[in-house]
Amino acid sequence: MNAWRRFVALDLGTARTRSLILGGQAIADRPSVVVRRPAGAGAADVVRPVRHGMVADRGACARLVRLALRDTRLFDSRPLERVLAGVPVAASPGDREAVRAAVAGIAGCEVALVEEPLAAAVGAGLDVLGARPRLLLDVGAGIVEAVVLRDGVVSDAVSLQLSTTTGTGPTADAVDSIADMTAGLLRRLPAATRPDARARGLVVTGGGAHHEHLLRRLRTALRAPVAAAPQPQYAIVRGLMRLCLQPALAGHPASPAR
Template sequence: MSFTEEVGIDLGTANVLIYVDGKGIVLQEPSVVAVNKDTKEILAIGSEAKRMIGRTPGNIAAIRPLREGVISDYDITERMLQYFIRKTCGGSRIFKPRLIVCVPSGVTEVEKRAVREAALQAGGRSVFLIEEPVAAAIGAGVDITGPEGVMIIDIGGGTTDIAVISMGGIVTSASVKLAGDTFDECIVKYIRKKYRLFIGERTAEQLKKEIGAAFYGETPRKTLCKGRDLVSGLPRTVEVTSAEILEALEEPIDGICEAVHSVLERTPPELAADVGESGIVITGGGAHLRGLERRIQRKTGIRTRIAPDADFCVAKGTGESLKYIDMLRKNSLNRRETYI
């Protein structure tokens, strides 16, 4: 490994993606760690740990060390990052990679410090932070260097980041804790209330992906849902429709649409006019919810599209951000930091 190797990390609530300069995206693993609660020993990380969610004995916990876009368990996050970096770059301690890590817009100084320290302790030579909407825009192929305003909506696992970007920086933004995890929680609550059936988050996520919708004009779909009957305690199967999933997701989808509207209201008129002309771009795993772009377009009256390879835009943009390093270095995340 060259001492100049650059590694971009999309440190997401649901997944960690790693982009290596010259190689592209080399790793995509769930942000899940299985821990023995008695001995504190880490038993599995990533895909293997995710398979344990909802299936572990009492002394083993499959946990997510990141919540709502920020670190909730520093030690576990550090060890998870260390594992992924070693898996990607090898175990050499001689030449450490330079890390570019994306964070939600609006993170606090404490949260930024936690990300930096975790990345350095995990094996980084130096750490540069980039805000998720900026990374998403770069990864989606949007020109962020010009004076024209562009709008990005990045819907991840823990947060939805909305921003209007101009001259390589964020002009107006909002980060709301309504995203993929919220969608899953709403589906769990809806099925529990309507059918008296208890399902886990993996089943909810599957329902969201298979028949989820955000717009009533989408083609109806239905599927079978298995869970535990809350009355009898026995396994039971019910048929669930896309209209029901839409009803379950109505509140968080409305919340995202209101946040988009709020950002537009706070955007300078010239940049708002640019957005009206260029349109809105949606990135992130949540972009795949059927009809979401139509829902946002109806709310704003602005043409809205889903970026190609929406899941990978943030990771790709994080890795490719070095070409804009001089411009990005001036933003608030790295004003007091050196990147060598």
């Protein structure tokens, strides 16, 4: 089923951009940078098109999308039918439009957007359709988002933009801020559902999930089980592909654009 269709999942991250084509053998993973060469003889600039999970340079982001989609053509050179791209929950309408424009202008096909923590939960194998609240923390290089998932949607969320990270994840100060932010989200749940959410624990996705000190700090702050998803850095792109194939996994349709 769907073997003849060309779907691409696209995760435009602050530090890494990952893409996956239906039927591809591997996730394409590249730095989120492009090289801008001046018209004269000056030195080339390295540009980071995405900051804090949002598009900071639309022209450079379009070039990054072109590179990411070129990576997928190693597996299938047919025209694209659909691209599903992730956006932070905190993204404004303007931020979302910037992603749509960058992807649609290069892909030349239907583009739909999905909130990244929801995609990460699907990619981590969580049941996102149930009525019981489920906690997820997505730790990217530029933005961290803690969410409550229920009935296939993000029902509550908090976000923290990261100014700096280390080679192994968030700085010590950021770790404390992330733990406090996530504990605050748990306290915002209705008292009747809070014990169940705490007992079910927190799943952590994104590259920062490899940071063991963060996981320990979260366990202390939440007084709940905390575990990193398998290969957490790929949870978003895998979830986006699953949602390409099974849109019903989300409680509302993705937002399309051409």
